[in-house]
Amino acid sequence: MASNAAVPFWRAAGMTYISYSNICANLVRNCLKEPHKAEALTREKVHFSLSKWADGKPQKPVLRSDTPEV
């Protein structure tokens, strides 16, 4: 039984459960048929805008996104 091992192989390689489960989820998403695949991938997109506070004013915001700019 795999679960009787001291640690799973991904843990031994220094991965956390979060990264392991996210990799698994991503692989499953990539194996979907088309309308569902696009839907699942857009759901996972993350972006946020970041602006530094300096001299009592927010500076120009920078957009960070995990999807490359088109």
Next chain:
Amino acid sequence: MFKQASRLLSRSVTAVSSKSATSRAFSSELPSTLDSTFIESWKKVAPNMDPPQTPSAFMKPRPSTPSSLPTKLTVNFVLPYTSELTGKEVDMVIIPATTGQMGVLPGHVPTITELKPGIMSVHEGTDVKKYFLSSGFAFLHANSVADIIAVEAVPLDHIDPSQVQKGLADFTQKLASATTDLEKAEAQIGIEVHSAINAALTG
């Protein structure tokens, strides 16, 4: 703590002063479950302040374990973005535990188990619904309630078999060319997930 206290204080004062005008209670105000002697002594010490609310006032206690075995299993199946099944009464679920496929019937021994990429089937009479779960956890409670949590779950017919074959070939190649432990583990995960999907589709 003080922020809470002042909020409660102002609320009870406004509630007292405007009682004649609007006596509608806030939705968050629940009937107190504290014992009466405590409430009396609280009112002596702090007459303008509501007695504290405890979590038990806001949360319903879990239903107790019935003495006779229920005929149905209540399943809550949740994903990060949706709640697939909420309090659904089914006959059986088969979950992909790391120790192997696990059939869960009403009256199952309370267990917490990690899920591996695999197929989960929900049996409801003759109706069987199959999902592919990426990974997650299942909590089986003594009162025949099963909470199943997964990162990604898709119905089997949404999976494209050609993508699976391509992914499997890709990761087999990656495992051969991997140099670091981390790359090897990633390739290994890829192979495991894709072979699990493959097995789910063919089997």
